[in-house]
Amino acid sequence: MATLCRLREVPRHLLVCEKSNFGHDKSRHRHIVETHYYNYRVSFLIPECGILSKELKDLVMAFGPYYSVKDLPLHELITHEFINTFVKKGSCSALTYNANIDEDNAAALLPNGKLILSLDKDTYEETGLQGRPSRYSGRKIMKFIVSIDLMDLSFHPASKKYERVSWAFKEKKPLRFDFLLAWHQTGAEESTLMSYFSSYRIQEHRPKIAVSSVADLQCPVLRSSELGGQPDTACSALELFDWLGAVFSHAELNNEPDSFLSSYCCPQPSTVVARASLCTVTGFILPEKICLLLEQLCRYFDEPKLAPWVTLAVQGFADSPVSWRENEHGFRRGGEHLYNFVIFNNRDYWLHMAVGADDDCPP
Amino acid sequence: MKSVIYNAFSQKEAKEFDVQHTGAQRAEAFVRAFLKRSMPHMSQQVREDLLQRKAVVLEYFTHRKQKEKKKKSRGLSAKQRRELRLFDIKPEQQRYSLFLPLHELWKQYIRDLCNGLKPDTQPQMIQAKLLKADLHGAIVSVTKSKCPSYVGVTGILLQETKHVFKIITKEDRLKVIPKLNCVFTVEIDGFISYIYGSKFQLRSSERSAKKFKAKGTIDL
Numbered sequence: 001m002a003t004l005c006r007l008r009e010v011p012r013h014l015l016v017c018e019k020s021n022f023g024h025d026k027s028r029h030r031h032i033v034e035t036h037y038y039n040y041r042v043s044f045l046i047p048e049c050g051i052l053s054k055e056l057k058d059l060v061m062a063f064g065p066y067y068s069v070k071d072l073p074l075h076e077l078i079t080h081e082f083i084n085t086f087v088k089k090g091s092c093s094a095l096t097y098n099a100n101i102d103e104d105n106a107a108a109l110l111p112n113g114k115l116i117l118s119l120d121k122d123t124y125e126e127t128g129l130q131g132r133p134s135r136y137s138g139r140k141i142m143k144f145i146v147s148i149d150l151m152d153l154s155f156h157p158a159s160k161k162y163e164r165v166s167w168a169f170k171e172k173k174p175l176r177f178d179f180l181l182a183w184h185q186t187g188a189e190e191s192t193l194m195s196y197f198s199s200y201r202i203q204e205h206r207p208k209i210a211v212s213s214v215a216d217l218q219c220p221v222l223r224s225s226e227l228g229g230q231p232d233t234a235c236s237a238l239e240l241f242d243w244l245g246a247v248f249s250h251a252e253l254n255n256e257p258d259s260f261l262s263s264y265c266c267p268q269p270s271t272v273v274a275r276a277s278l279c280t281v282t283g284f285i286l287p288e289k290i291c292l293l294l295e296q297l298c299r300y301f302d303e304p305k306l307a308p309w310v311t312l313a314v315q316g317f318a319d320s321p322v323s324w325r326e327n328e329h330g331f332r333r334g335g336e337h338l339y340n341f342v343i344f345n346n347r348d349y350w351l352h353m354a355v356g357a358d359d360d361c362p363p
Numbered sequence: 364m365k366s367v368i369y370n371a372f373s374q375k376e377a378k379e380f381d382v383q384h385t386g387a388q389r390a391e392a393f394v395r396a397f398l399k400r401s402m403p404h405m406s407q408q409v410r411e412d413l414l415q416r417k418a419v420v421l422e423y424f425t426h427r428k429q430k431e432k433k434k435k436s437r438g439l440s441a442k443q444r445r446e447l448r449l450f451d452i453k454p455e456q457q458r459y460s461l462f463l464p465l466h467e468l469w470k471q472y473i474r475d476l477c478n479g480l481k482p483d484t485q486p487q488m489i490q491a492k493l494l495k496a497d498l499h500g501a502i503v504s505v506t507k508s509k510c511p512s513y514v515g516v517t518g519i520l521l522q523e524t525k526h527v528f529k530i531i532t533k534e535d536r537l538k539v540i541p542k543l544n545c546v547f548t549v550e551i552d553g554f555i556s557y558i559y560g561s562k563f564q565l566r567s568s569e570r571s572a573k574k575f576k577a578k579g580t581i582d583l
Contacts, residue, residue: 125507125583128514172515 011333011357017237018351019227022298022343029349032339032363033294034287037110038095038320042290043248043280043313044297047219047273048306052211056279059296063207066182066284067193068097070201073176074117075169077109078162083154085196087113090185093286096177101319102143102331102358107177108321111184111287113151118321119144127173129165136330136358145321145328180284207283217247217276218266222309224348232269237342239267241352244311244340247278290314294341301345313340323359330358337362459533462500462519469500473551480552489554495571498523498549503530506557507546509583516540523567528560544583 020027046052052060076082077094086092091111099106106118117131124131124144131146153162169175181193194202220235220243229236235243246264297310316323318335329337334356342350353362372380398410405413474480476492504517518532528540528547542560549556559581565573 121583122507124511125509126514128508128511130511167515 013357014355014359014361015238015241016351016353016362017227017241018353019224020349020351022347022349028363029294029341029351030291032324032351032353033291033314035325035363036287036314036316036337036339037093037322038108038317039285039287039290039314040317041280041282041315042285042293043278044293044311045244045247045276045278045313046300046307046310047217047276049277050213050275052277052279053300055296056293056300059293060209060279060281063281063283063285063289064182064184065204065206066180067197068203068205069179069181069197071176072179072197072200073169073174074107075166075174076197077107077115078148078150078153078165078169080154080157082196083113083150086183086193087150088154090183091286091288092181092183093284094179094181095284095317095320097180097317097319098178099319100331101321101329101335105175105177106319106321107175107179109150110322110326113149114326115148115150116321116326117146117148119146123173123175127168127175129168134330135328135360136332147326182284182286184286184288205283207281207285209279209281211277211279214247214276214278215274217273218270219273219276220267221269221271222342222344222350224309224344224346224350227350235267235269237350237352240342240350241340241354243267244313248280248313285314297341297343298347301343301347305345307345309342309344311340311342314338323355324363327360327363328358330356332357459519459531459535462521462531465500466502466519469498470551472496472500480554482553484554486554486556489551490556493549493556494575497567497571499567501549501551503528503547503549503558505540505545506548507583509544513540513545525566526564546583 018028020029022029087109092109093111094107094109096106096108101118103120105120105123108116108118110116117129118134119127119131121142121144124146127146129146129148131144133141134143134145137143148165153159153165156162181197183193194204220240221233222240223230223234226234227237229239242264243266251264294312297312300310315336315338316329318331320329320337323329323337329335337355337359339354339362340352342352344350355362394414395410398414399407402410473493473496476496477484477489480489498520499522501520502517503520505513505515508514516530516532516538518530518538520528520530521537522529526542528542530538530540532538542563545560547558547560549558561583562575562579562581563570
């Protein structure tokens, strides 16, 4: 009976909607953007806009490169040289890819210097480092999270903790992963990741940018002060979220009765917009760059424009061990963790944050 | 002495005391009746046999007398044994270098047990021998454990009790490692064996007589 009930349960999603103004002192938009470390896809939609403005285009082009290293042993990330060169100066992030979070071992280096390992049971028992069981394990614990603070290790170079971690990674259980690395430097430093890891197979990549223009798009009418929407005058935040998803996946919105794929139609009331630009950037994108993009989109409304609002949506990696700050993230059904800003012309904004089943509530 | 107590009557005394000599038959009957009254549990036949002094078959009793319980020493309880501190190793004796000859001895013993360890010996044979062998003096190390802080402890095995290994590490520290939920590695001449501690919860003396069955999982 209990099994049947459990099987009938649908894994839950969480959607948090907030509204605020960019001018507020306590506005948390910077905090949300900066603590969401691993961003896979950034898309923004500007209605009533034929071509992207020059500043936006330049900004999007300047999303720096990211690197992929194959078969990097984990002990390379805890050497003092690496910590002093990259982790302390600027913010360096690394994430394993090609490793499913719910099946294999995964590792992530956060910009604040913490190394998070998500290990399965056998690896955790063999490695010998202190960790805690994951919160979404169920009765029989299969996944353990080990968290190593690299900044703390670097302050005491010859400490027992460092010796133990180093022994565990070098001799006891040498783990190798494929990593995606990115480094946001804060000083004019000469060394780059390419030259440091030249002995491994490292490749540089640039984020992929796709700009398109959509004609005759049905957009819902929104009012910035009504988050829940009003029956005939404005749409609610939930309806907007669904509509955005349909637009980004290029679904047909005309609700044709014989359409097999989708019978979704735009929430009412809506207007028809002649043109809208949709830009998508895919890659390993740093949160600092997204901050810059958000500010640029705020400044879009400095000059009077036809568009009532613009949206910016950011999706995270499905296989990252953390979602916001150090909240644990699991895959379960879809592994989604994303947030979306809707920016109005009076500098109000709406913020949606969505997570899947095996996730903590967003901050 | 009998002569003092019993004396035959002379004829004259008998006449005087008016004691009549009973006839021989009457005497015999009297004796029989007397015996019957004295020994009622015996049957007539047995009494006759007794009087005739036949050879008597010694009876054997069907239920034996309870043998007196041997008063053996009860032995000491675990608490008393611990108080005796026979098996404690004093701190001044806890030196790794002191036990290295023990390790050499153990290696020699294992080599003899397996009739010489050649590189082409079958691992199954070595495993079977190791199951029954004594492990005092072996260098063991913990490879896998449910508790991460036990992993990596390496040293010479000093004592093995039912649930615990007592190991001395290179830093001269005596470590007590529970066997449950641990996997130990024993290495001899290039042959590495893994001991699953959860199945090994026996005193070393009892282990030599136990047959091991593959039951349950080896998952920790």
